[in-house]
Amino acid sequence: MDKEEVKKLVYALVEQSTGKKKLKSSDIVKKIAADHDGVEKDDVKAALRDLVDAGTLIYTYFGGSFIEIPPKE
């Protein structure tokens, strides 16, 4: 699976969880690597990194660090 597809999976997972459960970076990495054959943890980490660098996802802190979709301005 190429990186762009992994990025879509990561974003979709965070979007589905919004308002239900805050996801840690490791939750995302484990879940996507477990659910998709051929996707390694390092692939998910790289996709996550790109999404955060682009500002598509952000880190938040609520007693621990989480990955979330940025609030709409």
Add this chain to the structure above:
Amino acid sequence: MSKKHQTPLLDELKKGAFPSFVTEIEKAAVHSDMSADLLGQVELSYREKVTHWKHGGIVGVRGYGGGVIGRYSDIPDKFPSVAHFHTVRINSPSGFYYKADSLKEICDLWDKYGSGLTNVHGSTGDLVMLGCRTEVLEPFFAEITSRGWDLGGSGSAMRTPSCCLGQSRCEWANIDTMGITNDITQHYQDEMHRPAFPYKFKFKAAGCPVDCIASIARADMSIIGTWKGDIQINQAEVKNYAAKMDIQKEVIDMCPTECMAWDGKELKINNEECNRCMHCIARLTKALRPGKEKGATLLLGSKAPIVTGALMSWVIVPFIKMEPPYEEFYELIDKIWEWWDENGKNRERIGELIERTGFPRFLKEVGLTPSAAMVKVPRRDPFFFWSEEDVQK
């Protein structure tokens, strides 16, 4: 100049012989409305015995998940200048050495972007810049990085590593603490800036078992310089010390493992019993030196009381060579983090995880060989549970 807010309770804290943070904030308040409102809000908290800070949230700089600690006033209408009062952590250099120009530079920048108040250093070791608004975070970050500074760690990430001043000024340093600290910082940039752990993880490196940086109590991973082999003795210097001090009383009788003997002519050490407390070396500086083979003891697990009680680190590797490129060390750290990642709960420190799951399981799954040096409290637990594998042997 009249004060913006009357602060009778805080004024009490200006009395006495010691420097007062209130006095310093008042000085800053002359030119910073943020500091003036800070005094007002803190006074109110003292009066009501309740904090008016809200913590956390979404503040940060793009790409980084750490280095900024969001803080907001819960009464912004009363104190608008501290409606946002975020903390920015700046990665400190190894050994906390600065040129005067560097400190002036960072202070000038903070006068420009923030409240002008700093805390040097925070307990983790960062330069702590106290109080700024959300909109200045990106410009401040851009300016400090263009001048060679970087943010430190915060949140569920590796925190800014710190160390004693090591071989730069201390004759007892068995390892290059400053080199190790810098190497860890560079090696684990992602782990520091992109929080991916169950909770925080701190490294501290001490050059010898005196542990001036108190790594054994303050770091999840303490790297403490030590030696192999016999303590080197210069008997002629021992005799010189004997002429001016009571070696029996001040050294021999103070040895915690009673491994030393002095007959008035010769000092003897049973090195197998030495627990590296450093007392004799510190008292007989010219006469005793650590053994020739240098390395470090790695300890794991200490933490302050947040969430659950305080823990002290315990030995996981009695002796490891700590020389660049530190391959064996990094290999072990990666395994420990992987195990923590697989098994740790949210906000569970590595020491707490080991306490919950058991030290034998940790050793087995990380691939460390048990040794007597790892026993933290001898005979604390009278029960030993054999595993099925042990019984089959």
